[in-house]
Amino acid sequence: LAAVPAAYAWWSGRAIRRAIDDPALPELLFARLRRITQVTLVVIIASAFMTAPSLFAAVALFGVLAAQYPIRRTVYGDTWSFWRYVRFTSFGWIAFGGLWLFPFIASGVVVQIVQAWMPEPSIRQTMLGLALGVIAAAVYLVWHRNFTGVWLALHQASPLEASVHAPLLPRFHAVLERAGARLPVRPTVHRYGVEGGQIVNAVALCSLYRRGVAMSDTLLANLDADEATAVFAHEIAHHEHYTDALLRKRRVASFVLALLLAVVPALHLASGGRYGFAIDVLFLAAILAFF
Helix, strand or coil, X not given: CCCHHHHHHHHHHHHHHHCCCCCCHHHHHHHHHHHHHHHHHHXXXXXXXXXXXXHHHHHHHHHHHXXXXXXXXXXXXXXXXXXXXXXXXXXXXXXXXXHHHHHHHHHHHHHHHHHHHCCCCCHHHHHHHHHHHHHHXXXXXXXXXXXXXXXXXXXXXXXXHXXXXXXXXXXXXXXXXXXXXXXXXXXXXXXXCCCCCCCCCEEEECCCCCCEEXXXXXXXXXXXXXXXXXHHHHHHHHHHHCCHHHHHHHHHHHHHHHHHHHHHHHHHHHCCCCCHHHHHHHHHHHHHHHC
């Protein structure tokens, strides 16, 4: 089962190689990425319901990364080494999706750790599950609060003003001036990327505690000043949409999710595994509802 996402990524990559000159290549790449993501998530969630070892998900994700490497070299012209590619891409996955996957994965890991230490159901086993669940919930809340900083660190980002693209800042500041009061706080501006990797993206990091905009080196190097400013303005529009009021609602949702993360392992253990599947399904449904 762990090999299914990698096998699908390899198989679908053959069609991409044949379509390298197809005018619809961007749409084909996006559709393939969406399907790979769906297959991978289904496999990981299924493994969690089957109480597979925690290493299972890591093996499945690594397989997808390995299968994607030759496709990226063919399509995008990447020149980075395999291990640099794996490091940057895996950190990118963690930065983008880790905050949403962490509660579900952490609850399963807590249950496995407790059952390994105390195989027999007991009050002590349930209390240990609750204690470790509280620790996992605290980690989740700290991550949520520092989402922007974690994202920037994992992507090796640095302030734009310290890069070769600093001359763009006056244009970007003009966009911020026009946004005016629609921005509760001015976001910081960053570049990110790694040598040899063709990463073309721009991201609005909307957080109640720290707002930011990150633009990749490849993107900035291939756009003229007007185009880069237009992309930056688009990211600022995301910040205008995510008002402080909306972000406060998401903060409340994070507190509720942290509370569930704290108690779900204990409930799982207290049931002796009889209602484990139902508890996991309800918890996953709550995660999807909040995000």
